[in-house]
Amino acid sequence: MLDLIEVSKTFEPGTVNEKKALDRLSLHVDKGDFITIVGSNGAGKTTLFNAIAGNFLADRGRIVLNGQDITFLPVHQRSRQIGRLFQDPLKGTAPHMTIEENLALAYRRAGGKTSLFSRISSQDRRQFREALKELDMGLENRLTTPVGTLSGGQRQALTLLMATIVPPALLLLDEHTAALDPGAAEKIMALTEQIVSRDKVTCLMITHNLQQAVSIGNRTLMMENGRIILDISGEEHSRLTAEDLIRRFRETAGRSFDNDRILLSD
Amino acid sequence: MLYVTQTALLLGCIYAIVSLALFISFRILNIADLTTDGCFVLGMAVSVSASVHGHPVLGLFLAMLAGCAAGAVTALLQTRCGVPAILAGIVTNTGLYTMNLMAMGWSSNINILKQETVYTLFRSTGIGGSWYNILLSFVIMALFMVIIRLFLATRLGLSVRATGDNPDMVAASSIDPRKTILIGLVIANSLTALAGALIGQMQKTADINGGTGIVVIGLACLIIGETVIGRGSLTRNIIACFIGNFVYRMIYAVILQTRIIPVDCLKLMTALIVALAIALPTIRENAALYRRIREEGHRNA
Ligand SMILES: Nc1ncnc2c1ncn2[C@@H]1O[C@H](COP(=O)(O)OP(=O)(O)OP(=O)(O)O)[C@@H](O)[C@H]1O
Ligand SMILES: [Mg+2]
Numbered sequence: 001m002l003d004l005i006e007v008s009k010t011f012e013p014g015t016v017n018e019k020k021a022l023d024r025l026s027l028h029v030d031k032g033d034f035i036t037i038v039g040s041n042g043a044g045k046t047t048l049f050n051a052i053a054g055n056f057l058a059d060r061g062r063i064v065l066n067g068q069d070i071t072f073l074p075v076h077q078r079s080r081q082i083g084r085l086f087q088d089p090l091k092g093t094a095p096h097m098t099i100e101e102n103l104a105l106a107y108r109r110a111g112g113k114t115s116l117f118s119r120i121s122s123q124d125r126r127q128f129r130e131a132l133k134e135l136d137m138g139l140e141n142r143l144t145t146p147v148g149t150l151s152g153g154q155r156q157a158l159t160l161l162m163a164t165i166v167p168p169a170l171l172l173l174d175e176h177t178a179a180l181d182p183g184a185a186e187k188i189m190a191l192t193e194q195i196v197s198r199d200k201v202t203c204l205m206i207t208h209n210l211q212q213a214v215s216i217g218n219r220t221l222m223m224e225n226g227r228i229i230l231d232i233s234g235e236e237h238s239r240l241t242a243e244d245l246i247r248r249f250r251e252t253a254g255r256s257f258d259n260d261r262i263l264l265s266d
Numbered sequence: 267m268l269y270v271t272q273t274a275l276l277l278g279c280i281y282a283i284v285s286l287a288l289f290i291s292f293r294i295l296n297i298a299d300l301t302t303d304g305c306f307v308l309g310m311a312v313s314v315s316a317s318v319h320g321h322p323v324l325g326l327f328l329a330m331l332a333g334c335a336a337g338a339v340t341a342l343l344q345t346r347c348g349v350p351a352i353l354a355g356i357v358t359n360t361g362l363y364t365m366n367l368m369a370m371g372w373s374s375n376i377n378i379l380k381q382e383t384v385y386t387l388f389r390s391t392g393i394g395g396s397w398y399n400i401l402l403s404f405v406i407m408a409l410f411m412v413i414i415r416l417f418l419a420t421r422l423g424l425s426v427r428a429t430g431d432n433p434d435m436v437a438a439s440s441i442d443p444r445k446t447i448l449i450g451l452v453i454a455n456s457l458t459a460l461a462g463a464l465i466g467q468m469q470k471t472a473d474i475n476g477g478t479g480i481v482v483i484g485l486a487c488l489i490i491g492e493t494v495i496g497r498g499s500l501t502r503n504i505i506a507c508f509i510g511n512f513v514y515r516m517i518y519a520v521i522l523q524t525r526i527i528p529v530d531c532l533k534l535m536t537a538l539i540v541a542l543a544i545a546l547p548t549i550r551e552n553a554a555l556y557r558r559i560r561e562e563g564h565r566n567a
Contacts, residue, residue: 074437074442075437075438076436076437076438076439076440076441076442076443077440079437079438079439079440080440083438084438091432091434091435092434092435092438093432093435094427094428094431094432094435094436095431095432096427096431097424097427097428097431101424101427101428102428102435104421104424105421105424105425105428105435105436105439105441106439108421108425108439108440108441109439109440111440114421115421116420116421116422117417117420117421117422118420118421119416119419119420119421120419162439163438
């Protein structure tokens with residue numbers, strides 16, 4: 001369903017700051033996979049997502065999604081099939097626009113169905129309210145509230161809803177609960193699992209929480225120096241513990257795991 | 267006094283359309299569009315030329331079309347060629363000087379003599395009596411304000427608004443921000459050209475230098491309006507365009523009549539208003555910080 005074939009990306013090539021952020025990275029993702037990705041700071045995890053989402057073009061290699069070669073497609077065309085959440089809850093929403101206006105925009109990913117000059121109808125509003133109710137945050141009664149006045153957790157929940165209101169073929173989550181307080185983080189994580197399993201969304205999730213990495217999803221990747229150095233799935237994944245990950249990292253990379261935000265447990 | 271108010275109303279209505287354009291580019295898209303000055307003259311030149319040839323109404327439409335083209339050039343320069351937004355406007359503005367001369371038949375000034383304008387045509391219907399030119403200008407302004415307000419609530423309008431608010435989110439919603447910037451600037455510049463077109467026909471003349479400083483005045487009026495009635499909903503912001511221009515033109519007219527300050531100083535005042543209004547939030551922040559530092563210094567001493 002998603003294939004990366006020998007994808008490379010070097011930042012500032014030919015300078016002293018040259019950085020090989022992706023190094024001939026290949027990855028095959030099956031439909032319905034929920035993959036967690038861990039790795040130390042600067043390992044290239046976010047860069048991997050940027051390459052998949054189209055924020056820059058890969059220097060080398062091909063990216064194929066659902067049989068379509070998307071290597072050279074711009075962000076806005078890929079986003080029709082790819083939903084994405086960032087660590088920063090401010091990134092996914094327009095602060096000066098209302099909740100319903102943000103949702104209406106997200107709904108444009110559905111394509112052809114809505115005319116460019118149509119306005120938000122009462123039927124749209126009913127649909128938005130229905131969807132917001134699932135978040136269980138009372139947002140369904142605040143359709144005309146500017147998003148900028150919501151809390152970080154509420155904004156991230158809304159962003160999650162916007163990314164999935166039209167179920168994407170692929171969902172990219174980049175430490176999307178890391179900036180939230182523990183309560184909100186737990187809530188967003190539960191919502192994520194609920195939506196992903198309901199819509200059977202194929203999902204890649206970067207996390208610094210090793211406990212989460214082994215307990216959620218069906219496959220775990222570990223990245224280092226722009227490569228995937230560990231890929232655990234199936235039976236082995238279900239027995240995997242956070243301690244295993246740290247041990248396996250030391251064996252493979254020859255040094256201890258360092259991530260300034262690393263968490264062993266919840 | 268009645269005469270002063272009438273003049274302020276008339277000019278306020280027409281120049282409000284420039285502020286409306288700047289509301290779209292500056293407030294909504296977050297782009298300082300320096301195409302404005304040249305685009306205003308472009309509208310003026312096209313509409314006066316068309317009137318001279320006996321087509322005043324067509325002249326308004328042609329002026330808007332020309333404005334669209336100017337806006338498109340600025341937008342394409344920034345979105346497809348990587349020219350920084352401010353520079354793109356300046357470049358287009360410079361090029362427009364030649365285009366404007368061309369539109370006026372290579373002369374720097376043209377006049378409507380006996381030919382009709384939209385204003386003389388409207389006067390002959392007898393509607394509005396001696397207020398005819400105010401009425402016509404007001405109706406045109408109100409029409410475009412309503413159209414823009416309705417547009418901003420459509421799916422496309424939402425996309426344009428989100429582009430200025432959070433461009434990342436726009437691309438993530440499968441909308442091409444390059445297109446929404448293009449659409450926004452095309453609309454804004456067609457409005458600017460329309461304002462120029464109306465001023466040209468009203469004053470029966472087009473001058474190659476008739477647009478100098480329009481962008482700053484338009485911004486000043488936008489800010490004055492926002493200060494008077496507050497920045498709230500879109501509707502309120504749009505109405506602020508008219509209020510601001512009316513207030514500005516009243517002040518202008520009073521100064522002109524009473525000569526409290528020399529008229530030549532008005533540009534400087536306008537510049538001060540814009541600079542102050544835009545700087546105010548930062549000044550306030552710094553003042554608050556300074557106060558805090560002083561107070562805490564006292565407490566610790
Ligand atoms: N736009 C850029 N320009 C230059 N260097 C970059 C750019 N983006 C990323 N890098 C570099 O590429 C490397 C990989 O960065 P990336 O953000 O992918 O790491 P990460 O695995 O997401 O780390 P973290 O856990 O800290 O988020 C880093 O060394 C980073 O400095
Ligand atoms: Mg990262």
